[in-house]
Amino acid sequence: MTTLADYRDERLRKLGELREMGIDPYPAKSHRDTKISEILDDFDTLEGKTVTIAGRITAIRSFGKIAFIKVKDYFGEIQIFMRREDKGGAGESSDLVGPVGGSAETVGAAPATAGGRDRYPTNGHSRQRGLDIGHIKLLDTGDFIEATGTVNKTQTGEVSVFANEVRLLTKALRPLPGRDGFTNKEERYRRRYIDMNVNEEVRERLVRRNKFWQATRQFMLDHGFIEINIPVLEHTTGGADATPFVTHINAYDEDMYLRISHELPLKRLLGGGFERVFDIGPRFRNEGVDDEHLPEHIAFESYAAYQDYEEGMDFYEKMLKYVAKETWGTLQFNVGGFEIDLDKKWPRVKYADLLMEKYGVDVFNPDEEQLKQILKDNKVELSGDVSVARMIDNVWKLIRKESAGPYWLIHEPTTLSPLAKVDPEHPEVTQRFHPIIAGTEMGNGFSELNDPLDQLRRFEEQQAMRDAGDDEAQMLDMDFVEMLEYGMPPACGWGNSERNFWLLEGVSGREAVPFPLMRKNIDKNK
DSSP states (O other), rough: OOHHHHHHHHHHHHHHHHHTTOSSSSOOOOOOOHHHHHHHHSHHHHHHEEEEEEEEEEEEEEOEEEEEEEEEETTEEEEEEEEEOOOOOOTTTTTTOOOSOOTTSSSOOOOOGGGGTTTSTTSSOOOOOOEGGGGGGGTTEEEEEEEEEEEEEEOOEEEEEOHHHHHHHHOOSOOOGGGOOOOOHHHHHHHHHHHHHHHHHHHHHHHHHHHHHHHHHHHHHHTEEOOOOOOOEESSOOOSSSOOOEETTTTTEEEEEOOOOOHHHHHHHTTTTTTTEEEEEEEOOOOOOOBOOSEEEEEEEEEETTHHHHHHHHHHHHHHHHHHHHHHSSSSSTTTEEEOOSSSOOOOEEHHHHHHHOOOOOOTTHHHHHHHHHHTTTTTTOOOOOHHHHHHHHHHHHHTTTTTOOOOEEEEGGGGOOOOOOEEEEEEEEEEEEEETEEOOOOOOEEEEOHHHHHHHHHHHHHHHHHHTTTTOOOOOOHHHHHHHOOOOOEEEEEEHHHHHHHHHTTTTTHSSSSSOOOOOTTTTT
């Protein structure tokens, strides 16, 4: 049975032979001037023209005097046709060769001297040699090559580049697996660069991910927001209920945290005189890994002075619809069995009403034993010394999982929203809002708390919870309180992560990012 080591050894032998021939198997310079898609899309214009293409070999067929090489770049796949130039005959398989409307002798590769060896410029270095049909055996699938030749069709009508030779750009020492031979998720995630080659939908998904964030950015810029990148390293981290990663800065000999949220630095910008700001970038949460949570992921947060949560809901509903339309071209989705129609006005539902209706829970006068029993009945286990507020939040999550949406969840209790402004008409709740779609909170926004004394009191409550063992409770940030004492205008804040993309794309978080974090594993046999 041929092993990976056997394939690699054979390719190493070919690599040595190429070098003995004076061919650099890893040249720095490519002379590509045409994308493959341009040839396929505009054949009538390029027919008979000389082009230089480059890409990875996906297939090789050789029949003595003729050879066919399939080459793929990011934009498409095309055939390179090669013929041995001796005695001018078509040779074997003449029905396959020769361009339509002309013989292979008159329409072939670009003009060349010495068998094509001098076609490529030297740029002051040693001559860059090409490989003719006699050297095809030194090429393998997976190699990157370049070919200069004439655009035409074979007698069977396939658009091709007719070339006398090809130039090696990169010699691959390991063969790419076939699509059917690379379906194990663990292998796919660990060697994602291979996954992208054999599973084209992975690359297409990453393109949509790019569209998702570009649409988010464009919507904000179009509405007068300024993008400002804020620090990742923080002395005190906050803005979310999450366990942070701890790192150490040698220059100061101090421990620091990787940010769990963009919130507090962005609100400092409001205190600094900005009115509309946002940032898109990574955040880090030292939590479990599942379909909806990754320790490192991209998130977006924005803050608008002189805007409250009512205006915020209208604004960010428009944004979410715009981003979905720009990314997928539709506002209708089927997600996890939920039929979702974003193209309507989203209703607003109160937090307390949902918990009372579903479980009979009074969030303003909670019964701790009742909450424990609900969680136990639903097989929800919470570790450590868990606060009543955390139990209420987990009961809410049971309801959320069954919610199709879209709707806005509003009026979350103050105990669960340490950074949100209290509703003046209902002081037991905050002006906070979440869009609920397909069992997920697809964002978080609120009228920002800018009363420094109220903020200090809530921070102290959170710190007490943290000191009691709740690692996800927020830290007391006196620097932020000091900023509020200098004054921050009333504002609405909003944040969402790429979880929104994963959800509407219909895949897990690890499936939707380019290089998901995995446990370290070194296979010495590979």
